[in-house]
Amino acid sequence: MKKKVLAAGLLTTAILLTSAFTPVSTNAGQETIVKLEGQPITFASQPRMIDGVLMASVSDLANALEMEVTWNDAERVAVVTRNGYELKLPVHTDHAYVNGQATTMKGTTQIVDDSLYVPLRFFMESADQIVRWDSATSSVSITKPADSLPVVGTYDHLVTLLTQNESKGIVVNSLMGTSAIAKSSTTSSAPAVAGSAGVAVQDSARSVAPEYSGTNVQVQGVDESDVVKSDGTYIYTVNKQRIVVTQAYPADQMKVLSILDFPKTQNTQFQPSEIYVDDKHLIVLGQSYQNFKPVPYNEAASSSTSVGITGKRMISPIRSQATTKVMVYDLTDRSNLKLVKDAELEGNYISSRKIGSSLYFIANKYVNYYQYRELTDMEGMKKELAPSYRDSSAGDSFTSVPLDRIYYLPKALEPNYVLIGGMNLDHLSETMNVTSYLGSGQNVYASEENLYVAATKYEEQQQETILYQFGLNNGKAVYQHTGKVPGHLLNQFAMDEHNGYLRLATTTGEIWRTDEGTSKNHVYILDKSLKEVGSILNIAPGERIYSTRFMGDRAYMVTFKNTDPLFVLDLKQPAQPKLLGALKIPGYSNYLHPYDENHIIGFGKDTIEVENKSVAGSQSIAYYQGMKVALFDVSDVNNPKEKFTEIIGDRGTDSELLYNHRALLFSKERNLLSFPVTVMKIDPNLATSNPKNVASAYGSFAFQGAYVYNLDLEKGFQLRGGISHLSKEELQKAGQHFYAGDKQVERVLYIGDTLYTISNGFIKANDLTTLEEKNTVAIP
Template sequence: MKKKVLAAGLLMTAILLTSAFTPVSTNAGQETIVKLEGQPIAFSQQPRMMKGILMAPVRDLATALDMEVTWNEAERAAVVTRNGYELKLPLNADYANVNGKATTMNGSTQIVSDSLYVPLRFFMESVNHVVRWDSATSSVNITKQTDSLPVVGTYDHLVTLLTQNESNGMRAYAAIAKSAISDSSTTSSAPPAAGSAGVAVQDSAKPVSPEYSGTNVQVQGVDESDVVKSDGTYIYTVNKQRIVVTQAYPADQMKVLSILDFPKAANTSNTQFQPSEIYVDDTHLIVLGQSYQNLKPVPYNEAASSSSIGILDKRMISPIRSQATTKVMVYDLADRSNLKLVKEVELEGNYISSRKIGTSLYFIANKYVNYYNYREMANTDDAKKELAPAYRDSSAGDSFTSIPLDQIYYLPKALEPGYVLVGGLNLNDLTQTMNVTSYLGSGQNVYASEDNLYVAATTYEDQQQDTILYQFGLNNGKAVYKNTGKVPGHLLNQFAMDEHNGHLRLATTTGEVWRTDEGTSKNHVYILDANLKEEGKILNIAPGERIYSTRFMGDRAYMVTFKNTDPLFVLDLKQPDQPKLLGALKIPGYSNYLHPYDENHIIGFGKDTVEVENKNAAGSQSIAYYQGMKVALFDVSDVNNPKEKFTELIGDRGTDSELLYNHRALLFSKEKNLLSFPVSVMKLDPAASNSKNSASAYGSFAFQGAYVYNLDLEKGFQFRGGITHLSQEDLSKAGQHFYAGDKQVQRVLYIGDTLYTVSNGFIKANEISTLKEKNTVAIP
C-alpha cells in the first residue's frame, strides 16, 4: 500500500513538473502576452481566460520567479517555495495557503492541457508583485512591489470604501482644485537648474543655434512643463487656447511660423481642448491640457439623495462632478510650419502636474468621484463604468478603456472619493500604448527626481493633519508604485520635498498661526530613508509662524518662516539621522522663493514689510503690512551666522510678480551675470498726502514688463532697465490700476546674445549687453 501511495506521489510530482496532466475544457480566447519586468514570460502552455479570469501554469510562473515547485500528494496540492516563503495551492480549490494562512482566490486551480493552472493575478500578488492589464495590447505587465497596496477588487468593496469616506468628499474636491495650481507655486529645492542652457542642435529643419536658456526647474535633469519653451531657434508658446511657433533666431529674421488652433466646443467660444503647458525636445512638441469633449453632465438624482443631505449639498452635486480629461498631444517637429499630430492620450480627471525625463513623459491627473449620484444605484454595469476611471490612447483607437476595479489599488491612508491616475509615455516609441496606473485616493503635490516620482496628499485623522507620501519608480515611461510614507503636518508645495543620496527630505507645518496654545503653528524637517521610514528630524522650528519657502541644496536646507519678520534658517542635513539647526537671520519682509546663486549664496524673492502697532488688539501686538517686491542675496558662508549681503526693493505696496508663486518665471544665469523676471510695479505718488504715511496705502500702476539685472558678489543687484510691451499710449491711459492684457510679459529667455520677452501679443528681442531693441514680432 505504501508503495502505491509513493508511486502515486511520484507520478503527480512528475506530472506537475513535466506538464503531463489530463486536459479540461476552457474558454480560451486570443493569446495573451505576459511580461515580467518588461520581458515576456516563456510559457510551456499559454495563459488562458476561464470564466473571465486569466489562468496560467503554476510551474511556468514559479520558474519565472526562480521559485521551487513540489507536489504534496497527501494534501493534493502544489507547493511553491523560496527563502522561507510557502504558497500551497490545493487542486480544484478556490483558496490557497500563503505561509500557512488560508486565503480565498478569485478562481480555482484546474488541470488544463496537462498543466496545473492557477489564477495569474492571485499567484503574482501573493508573492508581492503588481499585475496590470493593458486591454489595448492584450498584455499583462507584472512588476515587483516592495510595499503592497490593497486592491479595490469589486464594486461592493468600492461602495464600502466610498461610503466610509463620503464625508471627505467636499474637502477632497477642494484639495483637487487647489492642487491644480499648487504645483506651480514656489518655495525651493535642489542644485541650481535654473537658466540651464540647452544644447545647440542641428537638423534639416533649423540652423545651428547658440547657447540658450531653458525652463527654471526644481531638479536638474527633470524637465517641467511651462507656457513658453525654446529649442534655441524657435520659441513655442501657449497663447489664448492656441500654440504659436515663432522663428526667433536669428533675431533679425524673427517671424511667426505657425499657429496651432484646436476645434471649438459646441455653442461656445472655448476649445474642446484647452492647452495649458508644453514640452519641447529635438523631435517633438508635447502639449498638455484639459479636454472637455467627453464631458458628461450628470443630472441631480432626487432618488439618490437622502434627508441627511442639505440644500447646499444638493445644489453642489451636479457641478462638482466633471468628466473632463487630462489630455496629452504629441506633435512631430519635422515641419514646424505644419505640425503633425502623431499621438493623443487622455486620463480622466483634472491635470495636476507632469515631468519629462529624457524621452520619458509622466503626467498625473485627479478624478473626483461624485458618489452621491450613484449611492442608490444597483450593482449594474453602468454604475461600475461611471465609478471606475478610464483612459484613452490613440494607438489603440478613439474609445476610452475603463480600468477594472480588480486592477485598481487604493491608498488607505489618503482614501478620498477620487482617483490618482499616473500616465507614462516612451517618446522614443510612440507605437507603445500609454502605461497607466490608478489608485483610489488623492494627491496634491508632486516632486520628481530622475529615478522616483512622489505624490503627496494631506489627510486628517483624529484632528491630526498628516502628509501621506506615495513613491513611484520611474523607468522608460513606466511609473511603478514602490513605497508609502507619512510625516506630520502639511507641505507648502513641491519644493518642500527633495531627494538626495537615497533620502527624501521634507519640510512641513503643523498647527495654526492664529492659535496661541499648544495648537499654534510649528515647522519641521523630516528625513526619510529609501523605504520612506523616518531616519532623522528637526522639530518645532519658529513656533507661531509658518513656512513661506524652503530650499534644499545638497547637505543643507534653507527655510523661511514668517509672521511679522522673516527668519532665514540654515539647516545641516549631512548626517540624515542627526540633522541640525545651525543659524538664523531675522530681517523685515519674507521670501516666497529661494534660488541658489552658488553653494554659499542664495537669492530670495518676496515682499518687503513694515511692522505697525495694532491698536485694536490687546497687549502690544503688531501687524506686518507687505510693501513692494524685495530681492535679497544671502551670504551663508558662515552657516551659523547667515547675512543679508545685498537687497533690491521694487515699487510699493501692490507690486507683484508671477515669480512669487511660479518659479518658472525666473531667468537666471550666473555665467552671464544675468537676472530677469516679469513684474508689475505699483508706486506711491510722493506728492500725495497718504504717500509713505500709511503702511496700508497702495501704489498706482507704473510698469509691467521684465526687469533686467546684473548680479555679482562684488556689486550686488545692478538694475539694467525694464523691457515692456506696453506703448506710451497704453501707459498714458493707465490709472491707479491697469490691466496689461495681451501685452503682459509672461516669460524672459535668451538665445545667444539676445534677450527675448514673451506676451500673448508680442515677442520682443533685445540685446543683452545694451537692452537695445533688435526686433519685435506681433502675434495675431
C-alpha cells in the same frame, strides 16, 4: 484545446508543431546576470539581447515567480497564470494581454533555441515586479514591492470605501489644490537648461543655433512643462487657447511660422495649458471636455440610500466628462505640425514631468457616488464609477480600469482617483502605462527614480502628511512604501530626495494661536522605506514656512510673521541634522534660488512693521510693501548675512515669480537676472502729507514688463532697464489699476546675444548687452 506544460521543451515543441514561425538566430553575447530578491535566477535557456531588448524564456521567468504556463493550441498563445493573474503571449507579436487587457510590449515574442522568449522587463513588470538595470555590471535586479496597497477589487467594496469617510468625518486635501512635481535638489548653482548649442537637428536654421536658456526647473535633469519653450531657434507658446510657433533666431528674421488651433465642436473642446519641446516633438498638455447624451436615473433612489431600487425614471441633464489630454506633434515641419499621438486620462490635469524620453502626467477624477447610485442600470453604474483612459495607439474608445487593478490609499481615502499616465516618446506606437489609485494628495514630487504623493489629513484638529512612494521605470509607477510626518507641506520645494533620503519641511499648528497649538516648523529626514531617521523640531514658533530650498547637504528655510528669519540647516548626517544659524530681517521670501554653494537669492516682499493699537498688549502688525530681491551670503553657516538687496516699487507691486519659479531667468555665467514684474508706485506727495498711512497705502500702476539686472558678488543687483510691450502712450495714460492684457510680459529667455520677452500679443527681441530693440513680431 489547452494542455498544461511542465517544461520549456514541451511548450516550445507544441509551438513549433502548430506554427509556421522559424527560430530566430541571435548571438548570445555577454551573459547577463538576473537576480530576483538578490538571488540569481537559474535559466535553462540564457537571456539574450534581441534588437536591443533583453529577452528571456517564458518558462524560466514563470518558474522564478512560481507561475504556471500552458499552451493554447487554438489561439497559438502561451498563457501564464497565478492566483487570478493571467498573461497571454501570442507568438511573434509585440502585443500581449494582461488580465484580458491588450498591452504593447517593447520587443516581440520570439522562438529562440526551442524556447519562447519574451521581453524580460515587460514580463516582470506586468506581474507587478520592480525591474532595475545596472549598466556598470550588466545585471538586472528584480524585486517585489516593499509593501503593498490594498485592492478595491469589487463594486460592493468600492461603495463601502466611498461612503465610509463621511461617517468618520475625515477631511483630506484634494489634488485639485496645489500640486507639483520636481526632481531632487543638488548643489547645482544654476537652473536647468532645457537645451544648448551643438544638438543634432533636422533643419539648417537650428544647426547653427547658439546657446540658449531653458525653463527654470527645481533641479537640472527633470524638465517641467511651461507656457513658453524654446529649442534655440524657435519659440513655442501657449497663446489664448492656441499654440504659436515663432522662428526667433536670428532676430532679424523673426516671424510667426504657424499657429495650432484646437477648434471647438458641439460636444468637445480642448484647452491647452502647458507644453514640452525636444528635438523631435512638441508635447501639448491640457484639459479636454466632452458632453454626453442624457442618461436615465431613478427618482426614487434620490431619497434612498439603497442601490437598484426601481421606480419612475427621469432624464438627467447633459453632463460633461473632463479628461487630461496629451497631444504629441512631429516637429519635422514646424510650419505644418503633424499629430502623431494623443492620449487621455479621465479627470482634471494636475501636473507632469518629462524625464529623458519618459513623460509622466497626473490626473485627478472626482467620484460623485451619490449621483451615480441613482442610475437604474447596475452595469452602467459600475462602469461610471471606474476611471478610464484612451490611447490613440490602441484606438479611439475609452478603456475602463478594472476594479481589481485599482488600489486605494487607506490613510488618504477620499472619493477621488489619482491616475498616473506614462509614455515613452521614443516609442509612440506603444500604449501608455496607466496606474490608478483611489485616494487623494496635495503635492506630487518626483526624483529620477521615485514619485511621491503627499496627502495632508486633518483629523481631530491635528495635521498629518501621508506619503506614498512609487518607483518610476520607463513611464510606469509602481507602489513601494508609505510614510507619514506631522504637519502640512507648503509646495514642491518642501520635499527633496538626496542620497537615498527624503527630506521634508512642514508646519504644524495655527499662526494665530498663542497657546500650545501655535504654529511650529519642522524638518524630517526619512530613509528609503520612509521611516524617520532624524528631525529638527519646533523652529520659529508662532510663524509659518514661506519658502524652503534643499541644496545638497544643506537646507534653507524662510518663516514669517512680522520679520523674515532665514534659517540654515545642516543635513549631512541624516540621523543628526542641525540648525546652524539664523538671520532676522524685515520682509519675507516666497522663493529661494541658488546662486552658488555659498549664496542664495530670495524673491519676496519688503515689509514695514507698525504698532497695532487696536489689539491689547500693543502687538505690532507687518504691512507688505514692494517686491524685495535679496542675495544672502551663507559662507559662514552660523552667521548668514543679507549681502545685497533690491526693492522694486511700493505696495501692490507683484510678479508671477513669487508663486511660479518658472518665470525666472537666471544665468550666473552671464551675470544675468530677469523676470516679469508689475510695478506700483506711491505718489511722493502722499508720503509727505500723510506719512502714517504710507505703510498701508497701495501704489498706482507705473510699469509692466521685464526687469533686467546684472548680478555679481562685487556690486550686487544692478538694474540695467525694463522691457515693456506697452507703448509710451499706454504707460502715460495708465490709471491706478491698469490692465496690460495681451501686452503683459509673461516670460523672458535668451538665445545667443539676444533677450526675448514674450506676451500674448508680441515677441520682442532686444540686444542682451545694450537692451536696444532688434525686432518685434506681433502675434495675430
